[in-house]
Amino acid sequence: MxxxxxxxxxxxxxxxxxxxxxxxxxxxxxxxxxxxxxxxxxxxxxxxxxxxxxxxxxxxxxxxxxxxxxxxxxxxxxxxxxxxxxxxxxxxxxxxxxxxxxxxxxxxxxxxxxxxxxxxxxxxxxxxxxxxxxxxxxxxxxxxxxxxxxxxxxxxxxxxxxxxxxxxxxxxxxxxxxxxxxxxxxxxxxxxxxxxxxxxxxxxxxxxxxxxxxxxxxxxxxxxxxxxxxxxxxxxxxxxxxxxxxxxxxxxxxxxxxxxxxxxxxxxxxxxxxxxxxxxxxxxxxxxxxxxxxxxxxxxxxxxxxxxxxxxxxxxxxxxxxxxxxxxxxxxxxxxxxxxxADEILWLPRLDGQQLAPLYPDVLRRALLMLGAELEEYEIHQRGLLWQANLRTSGDYHGLCQRLTEALAELCAQQGLQAPSLSFGHWQAPPPQTKRRRLLMLQLPEGLSCVY
Ligand SMILES: [Zn+2]
Structure with missing residues (x-):
């Protein structure tokens, strides 16, 4: 030494x-x-x-x-x-x-x-x-x-x-x-x-x-x-x-x-x-x-x-x-x-349509967890008012999309937010060296300000 x-x-x-x-x-x-x-x-x-x-x-x-x-x-x-x-x-x-x-x-x-x-x-x-x-x-x-x-x-x-x-x-x-x-x-x-x-x-x-x-x-x-x-x-x-x-x-x-x-x-x-x-x-x-x-x-x-x-x-x-x-x-x-x-916070218009309010990642994750083991993997990317949700399940895919839509509608109602428009796809495994990012805010809805 x-x-x-x-x-x-x-x-x-x-x-x-x-x-x-x-x-x-x-x-x-x-x-x-x-x-x-x-x-x-x-x-x-x-x-x-x-x-x-x-x-x-x-x-x-x-x-x-x-x-x-x-x-x-x-x-x-x-x-x-x-x-x-x-x-x-x-x-x-x-x-x-x-x-x-x-x-x-x-x-x-x-x-x-x-x-x-x-x-x-x-x-x-x-x-x-x-x-x-x-x-x-x-x-x-x-x-x-x-x-x-x-x-x-x-x-x-x-x-x-x-x-x-x-x-x-x-x-x-x-x-x-x-x-x-x-x-x-x-x-x-x-x-x-x-x-x-x-x-x-x-x-x-x-x-x-x-x-x-x-x-x-x-x-x-x-x-x-x-x-x-x-x-x-x-x-x-x-x-x-x-x-x-x-x-x-x-x-x-x-x-x-x-x-x-x-x-x-x-x-x-x-x-x-x-x-x-x-x-x-x-x-x-x-x-x-x-x-x-x-x-x-x-x-x-x-x-x-x-x-x-x-x-x-x-x-x-x-x-x-x-x-x-x-x-x-x-x-x-x-x-x-x-x-x-911070870019894992998704933003939705309030029910009165005046401002955007945050949906925090842990709140959203917990709501999705309630869907049970059938939701094996997911990611949600927001572009404006559209949320792209990619899911993986070995069960009934269309049934799962339906339940996820309902769960989100319920969560948004609880939080005083308008529900997002959803578009569904199939989840693909990312390359092993990339970080898991299930939620991602790519583009805010236009014309409204964000208020925490
Ligand atoms: Zn301690």
Whole structure:
């Protein structure tokens, strides 16, 4: 082990211990005081190193402008402290994507692409120091206590982690070490290609998008998979209750969630099963969507980053807050669900025809769930007042279309909305490397304004 490698490992262990044992806030005031201290340093010392924030540096956080993926991509060099331009970093990222070899870096910087689900693709930079810290934080926040000895006791077998993602990155392979046997599975190859390797590795921890977990659970129920993971983490997609049930049935444990995006490590499930925002490492301002304050889009400031600046960055996600505090006692905000992305909200005219009102993804999903197992797969895309619904069933297709029409009419009546015009088609499986997106707003109805 050379000294650089040793230093990196120590950094990972350091942030593991710090995150797990020191950064456990039980009182909200303590958490906010810690955030305020870190933010002061971040705004005074870190962000002035970038072109974008040079002139703005001494303003408080709330005076800084809000950014999003589009503004980041429009002024890429301005938003990082190394003044790296898109032209410099894109070739590294694209080459990794094409060759499926994710090891190349630009000096000590890893270049990652975010899955461009809604058109614009995002590019994110992470330095090696940040990567090592990230690995420590991720392990600290997600590993159950029973598996910890495997990380530290040399006489025990290393912890085996299987990781399914659309793209690997140095970010993830940082986790590999003498104490962690880390296997990356490339989703572009399809699930069937992974089963044998997965059986051989027999992972303790299984990490995958919700639809992949579901596929693996079905393979296990069919006897093709013999693994017995002790901890299962869902990433990158909304974990629906039906996915969680199949996973529990197959492996005997409930999947937990990591809420992680290219923009940062945003949340994790605690031992009580609640999703908490990672507020010890990120400052999160809720941008409320409704007057009752049940749902918001998060505006995040990552005060731990030093390379890519994420400052009052608006995520496209919709989070629903938990109605009661979590029994674990953590002060970090509890989330009932990551409902999906803002473009998964479908919009319909109110009964009075004056304005458009939102139909939230979880409300619609729940109504469709009531149709039962006969609705095996579906997607609904909205274009103006027309909803294209593609369904799969092994039962009576026309009967199902009829029941779905009635269920939607009932739901809309309850919500005070006009029912959509529906057009039906047959559901086709998307390629394995694409994210599941059941609901998609492609085009708003014209001439009416949207009111949450
Ligand atoms: Zn909790």
């Amino acid at each position: 050379n000294s650089e490698h040793l230093l990196g490992t120590l950094r990972t262990i350091g942030s593991f211990v710090f995150s797990r044992y020191a950064l456990r806030f039980r009182r909200r005031e303590r958490l906010e005081a810690w955030q305020a201290r870190r933010l002061r340093y971040f705004i005074a010392r870190v962000i002035p190193r970038s072109e974008r924030f040079k002139a703005l540096a001494n303003d408080g956080l709330h005076r800084l402008p809000i950014m999003d993926k589009a503004s980041l991509m429009n002024d890429f060099a301005g938003f990082n402290t190394r003044a790296l331009s898109l032209e410099q970093v894109l070739p590294v990222a694209l080459q990794a994507e094409q060759s499926r070899d994710f090891s190349p870096t630009l000096g000590d910087i890893t270049v990652g692409l975010s899955s461009g689900t809604s058109g614009a693709q995002g590019v994110f930079l992470v330095s090696s120091v940040e990567r090592q810290r990230w690995a420590g934080i991720l392990l600290a926040r997600t590993l159950p206590r029973a598996l910890l000895p495997r990380l530290v006791c040399p006489w025990l077998a290393p912890l085996r982690i299987a990781f399914f993602l659309r793209a690997n990155s140095r970010l993830y392979t940082t986790l590999a070490s003498r104490r962690i046997d880390f296997a990356f599975h490339d989703l572009t190859l399809g699930l069937a290609a992974s089963l044998e390797r997965l059986n051989q590795q027999n992972p303790d921890v299984l990490v995958a998008p919700a639809t992949v977990l579901r596929g693996l659970a079905q393979a296990a129920l069919a006897g093709q998979l013999t693994i017995r993971p002790r901890h299962i983490l869902s990433v990158a997609e909304v974990l629906e209750s039906t996915d969680a049930e199949v996973v529990q049935q197959a492996f005997g444990i409930k999947p937990q969630q990591i809420y992680q995006a290219s923009e940062g490590f945003l949340g994790y499930t605690c031992e009580a099963g609640t999703l908490h925002l990672n507020e010890s490492h990120l400052h999160i301002e809720p941008q409320w969507l409704d007057p009752q304050r049940t749902r918001f889009q998060p505006i995040i400031t990552d005060f731990s980053r030093r390379t890519q600046l994420i400052v009052r960055y608006r995520l496209n996600d919709i989070l629903r807050v938990a109605s009661a505090p979590c029994s674990c006692g953590r002060a970090e905000r509890a989330i009932a669900a990551v409902e999906g992305r």
